[in-house]
Amino acid sequence: MTFTEFKVAEYDLAATLDCGQAFRWELREEGWEGVILGRWVRLSQSGATLRAATIRDPGDWAWLREYLGLEEDLDAIRATFPADPVLRAAAEACRGMHLLRQEPWECLASFILSSTKQIVQIRAIIGSLSARYGERVAGPGRGPEAFAFPGAERLAGVSEAELRESKMGFRARYLQAAAAEVASGRLNLETLRGAALEEARAALMALPGVGRKIADCVLLFSLGFTRAFPVDVWVSRALRELYFPRRRPPARRILEFSERHFGPWGGYAQQCLFHATRRRLLPAGF
DNA sequence: AGCCAGGCAGAGA
DNA sequence: TCTCTGCATGGC
Numbered sequence: 161m162t163f164t165e166f167k168v169a170e171y172d173l174a175a176t177l178d179c180g181q182a183f184r185w186e187l188r189e190e191g192w193e194g195v196i197l198g199r200w201v202r203l204s205q206s207g208a209t210l211r212a213a214t215i216r217d218p219g220d221w222a223w224l225r226e227y228l229g230l231e232e233d234l235d236a237i238r239a240t241f242p243a244d245p246v247l248r249a250a251a252e253a254c255r256g257m258h259l260l261r262q263e264p265w266e267c268l269a270s271f272i273l274s275s276t277k278q279i280v281q282i283r284a285i286i287g288s289l290s291a292r293y294g295e296r297v298a299g300p301g302r303g304p305e306a307f308a309f310p311g312a313e314r315l316a317g318v319s320e321a322e323l324r325e326s327k328m329g330f331r332a333r334y335l336q337a338a339a340a341e342v343a344s345g346r347l348n349l350e351t352l353r354g355a356a357l358e359e360a361r362a363a364l365m366a367l368p369g370v371g372r373k374i375a376d377c378v379l380l381f382s383l384g385f386t387r388a389f390p391v392d393v394w395v396s397r398a399l400r401e402l403y404f405p406r407r408r409p410p411a412r413r414i415l416e417f418s419e420r421h422f423g424p425w426g427g428y429a430q431q432c433l434f435h436a437t438r439r440r441l442l443p444a445g446f
Numbered sequence: 447a448g449c450c451a452g453g454c455a456g457a458g459a
Numbered sequence: 460t461c462t463c464t465g466c467a468t469g470g471c
Contacts, residue, residue, distance in 0.1 A: 180452060275453035278470060282452080285468095329467025334454085371454050392452035410461080434452075 161300065162217040166210040166225065170234050172256025173205040179435040181260055181381045183270050183283045184290070188303060196227050197263065200299045200306045203228075215298045229258035237425045246402045246446060247422070250432040253441035259428055260381060264349035265342055266309040267382035268364070271374045272334050281327075288326040293318060312342035334369025341367060353383050360385065372415075380427040389418045389426045398437040402446060 177185040177192050185194045191204030191211075201224070202213040212224055225231065238251050269289075274282050286309070293314050294307035315323075316339040323332040341347040347367070352360040360383060364375035372391075379388035391399070391414060399414050400407075409417075422429040436442050 271452075274451095276451050276466085277453095277468080278451045281469060324467085327468060330454095330465090331467080369454065373453060377452075390452070393450085394452065412461085438452090 161213050161215060163211065163213050164221050164224075166212070166221075166228075166230060168208055168210055168230065170256050171205070171208075171210060171228075171230070171258060172254075173203060173210060175254060175257040175435065176228070176260065177203070179254075179257055179431060180279055180438065181377075181431065182262060183274075183279070183286050184266075184309065193303075193306070195297050195306055195308050197223055198295065198297060198308045200297050202300070215300070226261050229260055232258050234258070237428050240423045240425050241429060242421060242423065244421075247429055247432070249442055249446055250436040251429070253436040253443075254432040257431065257435060259386070259431065261384065262382040263309070264352075264378065264382040265312050268338060268342075268349065268370075268374075268378045269309070269312075269315070269335060271377040271381075272338055272367075272369055273328055273331050274377075275331060275369070275374065285326050285328050289315075289323075292326065312339045315339035316343035331369065334367070337369070338367050349378075349383070357385050357387060361388070376427075380430075386425050386427045387423075389422065389430045391415060391418055391430075392434070394438050395430055395434050398433045402433075 173192065174187075177194075178187075185192050191202045191213075193200070193202050195201065199214050199218065204211045210228070212221070234256070241247050241251065270282065270286055273285050277285070290307040290309050293310035295310075297306040297308050299306040315335065318336070320332045320336045323335060328335065342349065347363065352363055355363070357379065360379060361372075361375045364370050364378055365372065374390075376388040376390035379385035380390060396411070396414055399418065400409065403417065418426065418430070
């Protein structure tokens with residue numbers, strides 16, 4: 161096992177890994193354990209020090225800095241926010257929470273599986289898929305075995321009926337189709353990083369079972385589009401209650417507001433609203 | 447027991 | 460363009 165440490169100015173590892181943007185991290189006695197780019201990783205935090213362990217020496221750790229969003233300056237991000245007491249309170253409640261930069265295929269597949277599912281169920285489905293079809297990854301030896309998230313090529317070869325054994329229900333057809341598109345090269349997720357937001361979003365929404373919300377999750381959590389603003393049931397409810405009390409604006413109006421109000425780091429603002437409302441972190445009065 | 451979950455697509459108005 | 464409904468499964 162090899163180790164490294166990162167000094168961090170403002171970072172909350174638990175909030176970052178457990179705020180609903182990623183689904184595979186598990187908290188065990190010695191830290192948060194997961195798999196990134198086919199490598200087993202254990203992460204822990206003590207004050208301003210993040211500690212990381214892998215099985216084999218990766219040489220450099222740029223991939224992990226990238227994944228964890230260590231280069232994000234949260235003060236600079238918050239400085240772009242509108243002068244808005246609701247958002248300020250939500251951001252304050254989420255101090256140290258960062259956006260992850262996840263692997264695009266895993267992110268896309270995960271959020272296809274997320275529709276009308278609770279997070280515990282999403283985690284169970286993804287865990288089942290990984291154990292069934294993912295590559296075994298060298299781990300610490302103790303504890304359960306580690307698996308990578310299965311690649312699109314692998315899942316493209318699994319029938320819809322078999323996918324349903326992982327309890328994903330009607331989402332199996334959508335996952336199958338997305339895997340086939342990515343595996344064939346008809347959809348190149350990496351290429352989308354360089355595209356305009358609207359173009360990248362349209363490419364994702366061309367997939368069956370991928371609408372605006374799931375597309376924006378992939379754009380925000382894996383492709384670096386910080387303005388993408390996924391509106392799910394939680395965020396929709398929060399926007400309605402916090403910004404439009406005693407009114408009932410149509411969904412279209414909520415979406416327009418989300419695009420206009422929050423600025424170039426709207427996606428981060430969205431994650432603050434999601435996390436703060438879901439975990440009931442807002443102070444009384446909001 | 448019944449409502450809801452990090453939605454989406456298709457149908458009908 | 461808007462609203463309604465079915466979809467699979469399981470938590471609370």
